[in-house]
Amino acid sequence: MTSSHCFGRLAGIALAVFLFAGFAAATGMALVPEAAAQQAGQVPGNTLGTSSDSDFWRQVRQGQQGQVSIPDARAGVMIQSEGDNWRAFRNGPLSLYGAWALLGILILLSLFFILRGRIKVEHGLSGKLIERFNSVERFAHWLTATSFVVLALTGLNVLYGRYALLPVIGPDAFSAITIAGKYLHNYIAFAFMVGVVMMFVLWVKHNIPNRLDLVWLAKAGGLFTKGVHPSSKKFNAGQKVIFWSVILGGVSISASGIALLFPFELHMFGKTFAVLNMFGANLPADLTVMQEMQLSQLWHSIVGLALIVIIIAHIYIGSIGMEGAFDAMGSGMVDENWAKEHHDLWVEEVQARQASAGSD
Numbered sequence: 001m002t003s004s005h006c007f008g009r010l011a012g013i014a015l016a017v018f019l020f021a022g023f024a025a026a027t028g029m030a031l032v033p034e035a036a037a038q039q040a041g042q043v044p045g046n047t048l049g050t051s052s053d054s055d056f057w058r059q060v061r062q063g064q065q066g067q068v069s070i071p072d073a074r075a076g077v078m079i080q081s082e083g084d085n086w087r088a089f090r091n092g093p094l095s096l097y098g099a100w101a102l103l104g105i106l107i108l109l110s111l112f113f114i115l116r117g118r119i120k121v122e123h124g125l126s127g128k129l130i131e132r133f134n135s136v137e138r139f140a141h142w143l144t145a146t147s148f149v150v151l152a153l154t155g156l157n158v159l160y161g162r163y164a165l166l167p168v169i170g171p172d173a174f175s176a177i178t179i180a181g182k183y184l185h186n187y188i189a190f191a192f193m194v195g196v197v198m199m200f201v202l203w204v205k206h207n208i209p210n211r212l213d214l215v216w217l218a219k220a221g222g223l224f225t226k227g228v229h230p231s232s233k234k235f236n237a238g239q240k241v242i243f244w245s246v247i248l249g250g251v252s253i254s255a256s257g258i259a260l261l262f263p264f265e266l267h268m269f270g271k272t273f274a275v276l277n278m279f280g281a282n283l284p285a286d287l288t289v290m291q292e293m294q295l296s297q298l299w300h301s302i303v304g305l306a307l308i309v310i311i312i313a314h315i316y317i318g319s320i321g322m323e324g325a326f327d328a329m330g331s332g333m334v335d336e337n338w339a340k341e342h343h344d345l346w347v348e349e350v351q352a353r354q355a356s357a358g359s360d
């Protein structure tokens with residue numbers, strides 16, 4: 001390379017540096033590396049300046065609201081780690097133990113049927129009928145029962161359909177069934193709520209626990225022993241357990257269902273936890289709206305599964321499990337011998353009422 005060539009190159013580089021320096025000065029760009037320009041406590045890039053501190057990022061990581069200036073509380077949550085825990089619990093232990101509970105009750109009832117058989121009217125049918133439930137009571141029962149069965153089937157489809165139904169019927173049919181099921185579930189829930197309120201009003205006075213219930217429970221209601229019929233009024237202890245499960249479970253599942261139906265509106269878990277904390281519990285009462293939704297979903301499923309297990313046993317004993325039982329809710333009339341064996345004190349009350357009405 002000649003010396004004139006070399007000089008030309010150096011002059012070119014010097015001109016480029018000079019032009020760049022002029023451009024940088026004109027646009028305010030610093031010619032020193034950025035890090036060197038920082039003051040202590042600043043972050044690279046100076047995006048948040050000294051307001052970028054570890055507390056801020058910890059709060060973001062923990063899903064706290066209000067860390068960004070987005071007015072919508074839901075969008076204002078930047079990271080929602082609880083979503084992982086919720087999904088893992090729903091698709092893990094909840095689904096698994098729920099399935100075992102459903103299978104368990106079916107196995108238990110099958111064993112009971114094999115060992116005990118159908119519980120018979122031991123004194124045979126008398127042919128005399130006695131009214132057990134009037135038409136309003138039967139309407140309340142069947143309104144609750146039919147709506148519950150639809151809710152149970154469509155609810156189970158949401159939890160287990162993708163494992164149990166989808167592989168069998170394929171995605172198109174599964175999608176159609178699940179969309180229809182969702183609408184049925186959302187609207188029929190209101191019929192169930194009406195039924196639960198009606199049953200409560202009609203039957204609460206017969207379901208107050210008393211001393212007789214302890215004797216009935218001690219003898220397991222005579223369910224496992226032929227010839228044993230512990231005394232009972234209109235409802236025995238076993239039926240009271242069913243009644244209160246349906247009422248308390250029904251109210252609880254309805255409340256969590258309404259929270260799911262109207263997302264982000266209700267904050268029942270935070271409020272409930274705050275009340276429980278007054279009694280010594282140590283639960284997180286300051287929940288985000290997302291956590292409220294997750295807990296509502298989990299609670300709704302847990303109560304739903306528990307109720308389904310209990311009601312399967314109820315349906316068994318009210319139909320194939322016991323001779324003469326279904327008539328009580330079918331026609332409303334039961335055989336007098338059935339009534340005397342299972343509800344002796346109630347029969348006495350009815351006959352005493354009839355006698356006093358006849359003598360008036």
Ligand code: HEM
Nearest residue numbers: 144145148149239242243246311315318319325326328329
């Ligand atoms: C779908 C099938 C069902 C059948 C065959 C059935 C049958 C019966 C029968 C026969 C009785 C009267 C028992 C008696 O005379 O002492 C009864 C009562 C009752 N049923 Fe049902 N039931 C069914 C579903 C349901 C459902 C889904 C619920 C609630 C979610 C329910 C809640 C009740 C309650 C609270 C009572 C009164 C307490 C008791 O007898 O256990 N039933 N049912």
